Amino acid sequence: MVTMLDLSWIYLLVCAVSLTYALPNGGHLARKTFSRQPDPSPYRASSSRDDDSVLEIRMPGVAPREDDAYYCMSRAVPVKELYITNFEALAEGSVAHHILLFGCQNPYSHQTDAWECTSACDPHDSSSILFAWAKNAPPTHVPEGVGFEIGDNTNVQYLVMQIHYKDRFPLSADPDHSGLRLTVTLERQKYMAGIYLFSDSYHEIPGGAQAVHVDMACPYPGPAQLYPFAFRVHAHTLGKVISGYMQNDSSTWHLIGKGNPQWPQAFYPSESNLVIKKGDILAARCTFDSSARKRKTFMGSTHLDEMCNFYMMYYTDATQGKSYFGCQNNQSDELTETLPADSDQPLPPNPLLEDIAHGHQRKVDLAKGWPNAVLTIGQIGGMATDSKGQIHIFHRADRVWGHETFDHSNVFQGNEAISKNTILVLDVNGNIVKQWGANRFYLPHGLSIDTNDNLWLTDVALHQVMRISNGATEPDLVLGVPLKPGSDTTHFCKPADVAVLQNGEFYVADGYCNARIMHFDKTGQLLKQWGEPSQAVMIDSYPPPSTFDLVHSVTLLESRSEVCVADRGNGRLQCFSLEGEFLRQMHPPQIKGGYFAVQYNPSKDVLYLINGPDAYNRDIQCQGFTLNPETGAILQTWSPSKGFSQPHDLAVDPHGGSIYVGELSSKVWKFTISQEAIQGYPSVHKKGSAAHPPAASVDAGVDLSVDDEIERATEEEASFGASLVIGALLIVPVVLVVAITLFLRLRKRGTFANLLNGKGCKQNRRFNLGNLLLTSDHKGFNRVRTTDDCHHDELEHLNSDDSEVEEFSAATVEQKA
Structure with missing residues (x-):
């Protein structure tokens, strides 16, 4: 279609009418593009499909007693026809070394529980790989209109998840509940998604070699054309770079993707627009560096072996295409000898990705030399930041919460307010701005600041909640009866x-x-209240949802319409809708003890959590945790070099660049979030695109338009007669409008100059990758608390003073700083 500069409204009107009648689906163009660049946030998982449902497969609680153990768990496809559109691992790389999802006609075992496995599917029936995950990779989102079809109409009637546990579990360790969360839809997708797996099983890697090539090459058997949109690489510790290519009639190698297997093993977007046709050569090269190893290394299924895998994720015709292909070993040495010279050149270093893959702590750093001032404060109850980034600290001065602070009815045993200032305000550098609050509060606890810089405070001795307007010193809203605990709608009890x-x-x-x-x-x-004391445990060793054992902290995820609560005594986070409907609970097994405080960082879409000792374990490692708000996956841990001693509350500045932690030991810490972390998951490849109906787009000046060849290939099965009809219907209005426009311009300008311009405008729909990971292991719960007995008195305890298994073959086989 011709595009003209300043095209007249007549042209747009006539073409719109013509297209509406000429094209199917009410005039929607049968083409669209999508960006293959990863989503800049690794933590967000979203979908634009309105009828999505979630299907989870989890381990029922396994505790491997041997290294390199494999466990499988199967689940029958619940309906006749489903399409998988998103994959998310509920796991952590330090526990689950890798996860594979198989599509099986029949599983190797029909056990309802997990079983130790070398094979996932019945070897006599067809099988395929649908997804693979390792090294804390973020979620995978396939493009709109594309899905992995499962159900009775396919060979995938069972989903089998296989997890490799590299290390045996200690006898004291909690069992593992890692798994996968799949987004599925009943809506039939226009294109079929599939996996093309390149693997090697027989090569040996000699010791002391710097660049050892393991190549794989096969002709594509067809029949339907393939459109690659993502790739994934997998190797053990010797793997340095893995590259995938295709070669067509021109004998030119075209890059599909190039990855570092030491980074999170996600599906990254393909580099370029490719169409793979029957007879095209597909090849992959793994490059290993064994210069630091003396022994010979074999391809195998243990962490002492090596492996070489290149996964290509593609879409194809939904009726003629296939959802799985495999290319094992090298079928053409002559061809792979011509692979590009830079195929074995490593990608530039990326410390952030390497840290994420290995769970290292680089994203949150302690602010050294902070604060500037010497602080004289008491036990810190609460903290919050205002719109200027100032930190407000609500502390108890010389008052200590001890055994005799309250009686058995939770009535405060004092009769005077704290005579000293209890609110300290610091600027971003840790200089004192002001102090106030003397003779007002009895036992400070919680402090929050709203978007208007109003202060919200809780006093556990007064049993009250109060609001102090911005700039004021006296409350303009007070709830609760002073010094009177209660459980009705007009009383609080130690809020x-x-x-x-x-x-x-x-x-x-x-x-x-x-x-x-x-x-x-x-x-x-x-408006509403919900919750009750925890009195029983469920099958997962946790109390039922919406029950609590000391509700200690609450934070809002307003963009998600959620409220999350630190259920301190039960050692878990619970998240609810704003109306109080239970959504999920999170309790990664690495977080021991009580969950003391939680805060949401909307600019990063992450949760920050601090833990502390509970009544049954004083030797808890107290840390800060960065969590995925959807899965509870630990994205990072952070603390001072010697750890926290008694962390009680935390705060995040309004711009999300700093975290503050206050301790009952009167210590305040500041942590800064590095620029790397703020940027989230980096883009590791150039932008690309592929054919995908029905809207075109452009992104940041990069041409994402679909090649005419791809467009024709996508629509080549449409009848030639229909094309002629559409073409005829379009020609008449085009010619007519061109003639009218030429006439008007000639009369106005008297020239044909600058009449035509071929500039187009497109809109982009993105292909997203996002994190991690939850190991859903569990722990028991503690009794309901009527005092702050995690420390018995909030101060008492001061005195008590690389490698990876072959996925494919193993599966089939003071305070002044």
Whole structure:
């Protein structure tokens, strides 16, 4: 179609009408493109499909007692026809070394429980690989209109998840509940997704060699054309770079993708627009460096062996295409000898990706030399930052919460407010801005600041929640009866925390003796409450959802319409809708003890959590954790070099660049989030595109348009007669409009100059990769607390003073710093 500069409204009107009648689907163009660059955030998982459902497959609780153990878990496809559109691992690389998802006609075993396995599918039936994950890779999102078809109409009637555990579990370790979360839809997808796996099983890698090539090459058997949109590489510790190529009639090698197997082993976007046709040669090269190893290394299934895999994810025709192909070993030495000279050149170093893959701590760093001022403060109850980035600290001065602070009815045993200042304000450099709050508070605990810089405070001795407007020193809203604990709608009992929505509604964590969350409107009228004490455990060794054992902290994920709660005594996070509907709980096994405080960072879409000792274990390693808000996967841990001693609360600045932690030992820490971490998952490849109906797009000046050849290939099965009809219908209005436009311009300008311009405009739909990972192991719960007995008195405990298995073959086989 011709595009003209300043094209007249007549042209647009006539063409729109013509296209509406000429094209199927009410005039939607049968083409669209999508970007293959990873989503800049590794933590967000989203989908634009309205009818999506979630299907989870998890290990029921396994505890391998041998190294290099493989366990499988099967699940029958629940309906006749489903399409998988997203994959997310609920696992952590330090526990699950890799995960494979197989599509089987029949599983190797029909056990309802997990079984130790060398094979996932019945070897007498057909099988395929649908997904692979390792090294803390983020979620994989396939393009719209593309899906992995499973169900009765296919050979995939069972999903079998296989997990390799490189290390045996200690006898004291909790069992593992790692798994996969699949986004599925009943809506039939226009294109079939598939995996093309290149693998080698017989090569040996000599010791002391710097660049050993292992090549694989096969002709594509057809029949339907393939459109690659993502790739993944997999090797053990010797693997340096893996590259995949295709060669067509021109005898030119075209790069499909090039990856570093020491990075998160995700599906990264393909480099260029490619169409793979029957007879084209496909090849992959793994390059190993064994210069530091004396022994010979074999391809095999243990972490002492090596492996070489290149996965190509593609889409193809939904009726004539196949969803799985394999190319094992090298079928053409002559061809692979001509692979590009830079095929074995490593990618540039990327410390962030390497750290994510290995779980290292680089994203959050301690701010050295902070604060500038010498601070004289007491036990820190709460902290929050205002819009200027100033940190407000709510502390207890010389008052200590001890055994005799409350009686058995939770009534405070004092009769005077704290005579010293209890609120300290510091600027971003740690200089004192002001101090106030003397003779007002009895036992400070929670502090929050809303978007209008109003302060919200809780006093566990007063059993009250209060709001102090920006710039004021006296509250303009007070809820609760002073010094009177209770459990009805007008009383609190040691309320712990407050979180405020932008519209003024707020949530109270009530808290130490009442196991509930209370939702109020902006005037303080109760809208809803939910929660009850934890009294029993479920099959997963945790109490039921919406029950609590000391509700200690609450945070809002307003962009997600969620509220998340630190269920301190039960050692877990619980997340709810804003209306109180339970959504999920998170309790990674690496986080021991009580969950003391949680805060959401909206600019990074992550949760920050601090843990602390509980009544049954004083030797907890106290740390800060960065978590995926959807899965609870640990993205990073952070703490001072000697760790925290008594962390109690945390705060995040409004721009998301700093984290503050306050301790009961009167210590305040500041951590900065590096620029690398702010940028999230980096783009490791150039932008690319592929054919995909129905809208065209452009992204940041990069041409993402579909090659005419790809467009024709996508639509080549349409009848020639239909094409003629559409063409005829389009020609008449085009010619007519061109003639009218030429006439108008000639009369106005008297010239044909600058009449035509071939500039186009497109819109982009993205292919996303995102993180990680949850190992859903569990622990028991502690009794309901009526005092702060995690420390018994919040101060008592001061005195108590590389490699990876072959996936494919093994599966088939002071305070002044």
